[in-house]
Amino acid sequence: MNHSTAAVVTTEGHKSPLGKYLLILVTTLILGSLLSIGLTQWTEQQHFESLDQQGNARLELYASTVQAAKQRFDYLPYIVSRDQQVGLLLSERRDQLAVNKKLKSWQIESGAAVLYLMDQTGEVVASSNWQEQKSFVGNNYHFRPYFQDAIAGNTGQFFAVGASTGEPGLFLSRPVFQGKQIIGVAVVKIDMTQLEHDWTRGGERVLVADNDGIIFLSSNPQWKYNSLSMIDASTLDRLTAEKKYGSSLITPLNILEQKVSPLGHRIIKLARDNQSTSEDKNFLLHQRPISDLNWTLYYLSDLTDLASRKRSALLIGMLFTILLILLTVIIVNRSQSRRLLEVRVAKRTQALNETNSQLIKEINSRIQTEEQLRQTHEELIQAEKLAALGQMSAGIVHEISQPLSAMQTFAASARLLLQREDKQSALENLDDISNMIRRVSSIVSHLKNFASKSRDITTSIEINNVINNALLILRPRLDKATLVLDIQPTKSPCFVVADEIKLEQILINLIRNALDAMEQSGQEPPHQLRIWIESNDEKTDLLIADNGPGIDPDDLPRVFDPFFTTKPPGEGLGLGLSVSYGIAKAFGGDLTVVEHTAEGTLFKLSLDTAPAPESLHD
Known part of the structure; x- marks a missing residue:
């Protein structure tokens, strides 16, 4: 009787830990499977979001090239x-x-x-x-x-x-x-075939379809003159009457399967794409209308990599599941390996904390780098402005030293006139000295304002005043040059959206470049420099033209690149136009070289027209 009772207790004692073991094992398997499924779905979602961003960027780029090809000949x-x-x-x-x-x-x-x-x-x-x-x-x-x-x-x-x-x-x-x-x-x-060649060379899958859904531009020649869906008989009759695609037989593109991505894009399967593969391929189809042409632009993202990523995610999930099972076995057995497990967990926790700390450091470092980049750009603008002042310093010193020398002479003359009791003549000399002081003070005050750092705030600026201020700084250089200067201000005040100091810097750069180009051209003086303004309710264009040698057509694409210059060594860093272009863009405007039939170069600075300040209306 006692032996039977002991046997039952022993059997129950063995079943209890075994049942717990099986319960924990099954729970671990379920959790691991759910984790694998979730990780796979998350990987797929992330991959589609990345492809969506990339596809939208490509669509914008290619749509702009298609529209530019048409607008070039409008x-x-x-x-x-x-x-x-x-x-x-x-x-x-x-x-x-x-x-x-x-x-x-x-x-x-x-x-x-x-x-x-x-x-x-x-x-x-x-x-x-x-x-x-x-x-x-x-x-x-x-x-x-x-x-x-x-x-x-x-x-x-x-x-x-x-x-x-x-x-x-x-x-x-x-x-x-x-x-x-x-x-x-x-x-x-x-002829728009060059676009197709560019797409093909770039290894992209791009196509353009008309409002009937017929592909007429494509990086893959095999797709051309196929339709994205079935075309009805009346449409085919109209296309035949218009002879739109010649004798080409319009047939539907071989789309074997269609689904929808998590973000709402179509997923299509094409048989044997232009890479002549032996198997079908899946693509994510992005599309964007080109409204002014009544076309639709499509971009295909290859989904071949998605399957491998999902397999990798599934494998990671399975590995994690196996790890959970092993940990479960270790916990249930309560063996001596617990200490090793705790060590491993501690190491993994430490690695995770270190990774997290490193990630925080990298984020902070990136924020600091972006701030340093912004500060560096502002310092570059300031440095280029000070460099321009340095190059003009000799003329500015001469412009200031002349009135100072004259004041010294007038002061000595006034002293003699006072000794002779000729007060009227002495007062006239003192008036002349006062006028010269105001002139020097005006020059120094404006140089101080120009050399100071901009507050980087765009406001309503009167552009004629900015032109006069720029000419005031460049006056020594302009007086020295054999030059016909044609300034055409607006009849009434003209206001634009800009930062006054930075706008003045753009004008000084453009005028100095024009003077340098005319002086280095070898042409007989007098040279001609013309500045005028064209304005409407939305845009105001400031145009600066010279009769120098002009810009070589081969150099036009690089004229606004940093450190690009055609000046002799030591006479320029090639930053003036690049900095000016960046400032104009920051204003919401543009700086371009205008092609024209006359000799020389014509720059156009386009800015948003601003309303006059309320103080002027009052």
Whole structure:
């Protein structure tokens, strides 16, 4: 009886720890599985957020390049439509050869594909390619929507495959008026294949579709003239009538599967993309409308890396689960390994704290670095301003020393006149000394203000005063130069949004650069420097033109780069224009080099027009 009782107790004693062990083991497995699933989902979410940010940035970049390609040639149809010879050709069929040559010269100068002229019936009467085998002259394109829009009195734009050349392009059109009557249409064709080449070279997957969902620009030639979805018969009939894509057979792109990402983007699967892979690929599809062209830009992010990241996250979760199981076994067994476990936990906690501390240090370091960068930029502006003052110091000293010497002479003369009791003449000398003191005080006060650090606050600034202050600082240099100075202030006060000291620094940099360029050009004086203002309710443009040698076209893309200079060694660091450009951008404005037909260089500083201060209204 006693032996049986002991056996039962022993059996129950063995079952109790075993049940606890199994319960803890199952709980650990459940927690580990949930952790693995959560980690995988989190990894997927993070990956999609990263791709979303990258895709949006790419869309903005490529949309701006597409719009820039179109805007570059917007003006050409207008120029053609306003030409007198063009009007004579359309109304009296005169000067066809002269118009052909003129269109050819405009086409070459602008870089357009073709520039041509159509009469009221849609027949091409003049073209820049009149000498080529596939000349447009004599062809009739009345069926093109861009002709139909323009002949109705509107501007037209239409992307299509050329009916004569078979080459795709964007067509921009504008009506030609004679009085109030439309007598023809001016058209420019733009070759946009360079965009495709750039996308392909960059290894990007980019495509542009029209409002019918048909792809006509793509980094992958195999995608062109395919549709993103099924096209109905009426649309196909219209495209055939317009001959929009020539003889190309419009078929849906081979999209095998479609889903939606956690952020709402489509996930598509394409069979054998342009890399000629032997398996299908998944892509995240980003899209952005190009409203002024009625197109849609698409960017495809490869999701191949997502699967490997999810596998890595799952593997980490599994490893963590195994670790939990091992820790559970150690805890349940209550073996001597507890001390080792505590040591390991302590080490891991210490490593986590160290990592956390290091992360906090890195965050603080980055904040400090950003603040130092901002301070460095302000110091660079200040240093460039002081360097400019240093280069002008000899002239400024001369400008101050002359009145001082004159004051000394007038003071001595006044002393003699007082000794002779000629008080009236002595008073006149003292008045002259007072005027010179005011002149020197004005120069010194303005130099002090200019040399001081800006408060970096944009307010309403009267631009004519800033021009006068800049000329006051540069007066010694201007007086020394053999120069025709043409300053055209506005008839009434003109206010802009800027910081007065920094705006003055921009003007001094631009005027000094103009003076340096004219002096180093080797041209016979007198040189010419012209400053004028063009203003409206939204923008105010300050223009500075010289008749120096101008800027080499090869140097134009780098003219605002830091440390770029064409001056001889020792005469400049190449920071003036770069600093001026940065200041203009900080104002919300812009600084550009304007292309013009006259000799020399023309800079344009564009700023937001500001209302006059309330004190002036009072």
